[in-house]
Amino acid sequence: MGVIGRKEAFLRVLSTVFLVLTVCLVAFDAQTKLLFYSVVRKATFRDLNALFDLVWIDSAAAVCNxxxxxxxxxLPGSKEDLTSNYRYLAWGFCLLDQAAAYIVFAANSAAAQASMLAVTGESSFQWMKVCNRFTRFCIQIVGALLCAYCASIFMAVISSISAYNLFRFYSPKKFLLLKGK
Incomplete structure (x- = not known):
């Protein structure tokens, strides 16, 4: 398959599917309720900045994958050609995978934390519980966050595969020296 292995390709496709599913579940989730007999309120992902950021970060990670x-x-050639001729590109790919995995996990964790405030509320700030009124919206966000954490796990595995593919060409005895042929 060239530069990318079959297992890595399968994991990238799987993580991309979960990232796109997360983006679709969050971005297209909306619920409208009638409050106090005359006030209409619509809950969307734009109401919570962490969900808004999650949509953009997961979209960027899917495109990156x-x-x-x-x-x-x-890139022409095999993995050996990539590492010997394009060593700096291999480092860039590894660092890009690491950064994407960490950023996606951080965005998911921030969205989960902000969503917990919507579930529990905060009496000291006089924030009401949002999920008492918008239950379908909250349930769909929980499903999206589960998909996002699955994608994070897949991206962590991809990152470790990428690091292995980079460092297996270096000598174990001398720090960061390429192995002889």
């Missing part, structure tokens, strides 16, 4: 999938068609 797709670009990484297609690097096998863009």
């Amino acid at each position: 797709l670009l990484q999938l297609f690097r096998g068609y863009i």
